[in-house]
Amino acid sequence: MADTGNDHDTAVGAKLSPKPWSNTPSPMSSYVRPMLTDMYQITMVFAYWKQKRHEDRAVFEVFFRKTPFKGEFAIMAGLDEVLKYLANFRFSSEELDYLRGQIPHAEEEFFTWLGTVDCSCVKVYALQDGTTCFGKEPLVRVEGSLAVAQLLETTLLNLLNYPSLIATNAARHRLAVGSDKVLFEFGLRRAQGPDGAMSASKYSYLGGFDGTSNVLAGHLLGIAISGTHAHAYVQSYVGLDSLQTPFLRGQNLVEKALAYRSALGYSESNVGELAAFIAYAQSWPDNFLCLVDTYDTLNSGVPNFMSVALALYDLGYSPLGIRLDSGDLAYLSKRIRKWFTEVASAYSRPALQMLRIVASNDINEDVLYALSKQGHSIDAFGVGTHLVTCQAQPALGCVYKLVEINGQPRIKLSNEVEKVTLPSRKHLYRFFNENGVALVDFMTRDGEPAPKEGQRLLCRHPFDSKKRAYVTPTTIVPLLSLVWDGQKGGIQPGASRTLEESRTHVMGQLKEIREDVLRHINPTPYKVSVSEELHALLHQLWELNAPVGQL
Structure with missing residues (x-):
């Protein structure tokens, strides 16, 4: 991994005063820094600065539109690295010099300002790592100055997309084999580079795997390692x-x-x-x-x-x-x-009867279900290529969209209804029945009264006005919590969990979701609804911002 060169000097060489989070560890990859971004983030920020809009107050949300792997759930992952990125966000003198060469017409004052930028002005609300999540709902909400919040987009998406995808893939493998089988991640040699390999080992463990063949992951992350x-x-x-x-x-x-x-x-x-x-x-x-x-x-x-x-x-x-790496695994294991x-x-x-049979050989989720249907005597599975490359779906598709500017809700329209965004800063709640089973996720506008347990509530589909239902939740759990506040010490208490805690959280979360939502074939869609007020705002802004056509 490359040296960051991040000496935290400003463009004029003056040392910036230390922040309360100055000793926060760096992200796992040294590539994770402000320069790990798309060029259009820099061009937009320069334009904001030129128009003196860089300090406008903005709210962005991270979400995905469709759950992966033809399933109906996903697992949130990557927040731990996001928090370390926020704490270490600072352009170095060397990086600023490079940007000067890329934008030669920009005033020196812009680079002086850019050299002072950190996440002091930012608040972040997020789901905890390991939380089950669904399409259209905010995984992360970023509040801060327009320029800084914009600069965070690309890297945040990079830090959340693959971790959430691999954690979801791992959780699906865990559901396929049940709780009594051992799962090992064997994907190091087939992963997309060293960073991909380390992320795969980390987040497959979070998603429910028991260990890895990756020795460095064992050393740095405390994951059990295995190999023969x-x-x-x-x-x-x-x-x-x-x-x-x-x-x-x-x-x-x-x-x-x-x-x-x-x-x-x-x-x-x-x-x-x-x-x-x-x-x-x-x-x-x-x-x-x-x-x-x-x-x-x-x-x-x-x-x-x-x-x-x-x-x-x-x-x-x-x-x-023994380990089997070829052949008819079901037949061989039983024989x-x-x-x-x-x-x-x-x-x-008698102990010979209990000898462990481990199987590898191009195993994926479908193979695990097929083996279960055939019947087998395998105790543990080593899963490599198809796990770490997410063969069934190589990308999750998280996006980062502006939902509010200077207190005004904003909407993005599209000819494709699924790409229309939900405006306004939002709160997200999960409703449970008396048996502790999740019924629906419910979004409200900021400022609305929080829903109350035992209260009959109207839950509306965001886009189809005919789809609505009353729900009386026994238990309500708020899902978005403050994880970063640059004005109050940075990373908030309880926001940063250990890998083991997040893994345990995944196992608990999956038990709260109905089996028909989790099933492999034709799962039932989980309901994500909005309040009456948010529904009205969405359709009001939709009509207000859509041009009137002419025949």
Whole structure:
């Protein structure tokens, strides 16, 4: 990752006074800084400054229009990095010099001002990481000066789009396998670069995965790491003479393994593979889990594993299991589980029945549901390419839209109704029934009385006036909370959660959503509604701003 070069000097070389948040850690990627933006943000801000509008008060909202993966829910993620970005938002002298060269006609006063810009004037309200969310509702609300709020757009979207997408993808994988299976993220080598790989490991864990193969993610983020060996390891052993020693704990492991191989009738298994497994057992006797499909899963890999596993049991160790990386995973897992049970019975080793079967090999959400339908005996899944690249949908589509300027609600119109924005600063609530199940998400204008529990409330579809319903919520939860206030110390108490806390939050959130909303095929759309006042404002501004056509 590149050096930020962010020395926090102004254009004239004077040090800016430290802020209460000056010691906030930097974002995970050193690329995340004010210059990670689209050029049109700079051109707009210069135009605002020229027109003396840069201090106008603006409200922007981040939202997506359509939930991903043909589903009806998403998981909010990325807020932790957004908060670190806000705390470290400052142009360096080097960056300002570069911009001078790109805008040579701009007055020096503009760059002097730009060198003083930080997020002191900004307030941010957001959903907590791990919150279930739906189309059209605000995930983040940014309030501040027009220029600064505009400068935040591109980077905020970058910090929210992929994390929310990968967390949603991970949560869908978790729903596919249930709570009793283990999920590992194996996508480092296929991810879109180092930053994509780190984000994938982080946010797949947040979304419900149990661990990763990514050692750096384990080191920096505290995620459990897992890994055994590759096919190359097995291929590198030609025969038993490749072993440095036949012994483990003073006993001849080779001799024991060969004895079991003979007794079980496995004499035709690949000897080089057997040597590789023995060597691996000598190095990892307490974590013996082998990849068994290098040559032939049923005729070599599993027989060689069983021979070494039984030898390890004799020496007081407990082997872990096998990994399958090819073939008919449902059939193989059931056949191997039966095999484990038979050998366990024959040698009075009941623990053999519980050996772990791990599966990889181009697994995605559809494969997991297919395996479940077929029936299988797999305990854990390693999911790589299709998870981290979000094969089923490569982008979420969050947008950042102006909804208010100097206290006046603003609207963006379109020939496509789904692209018409909801005007005004808004509050977002989730209504629950007496069983703790979410009924509807409800948006109101800022200034409206907050909805009350037990009160009969009219919930309206934003665009279809005929779709409306009364709801009497047992419980109401406000979803947007103040997470950043530049006038009150920056990051607000409770706004920054640990990765583990956010992961736990995801699991709790999914339990609150109806099963028909979460289901894989033809899920029921979750209702996102607006108040009567917000509905009236939307249609009033729509009519006011739409040009009258002429026939």
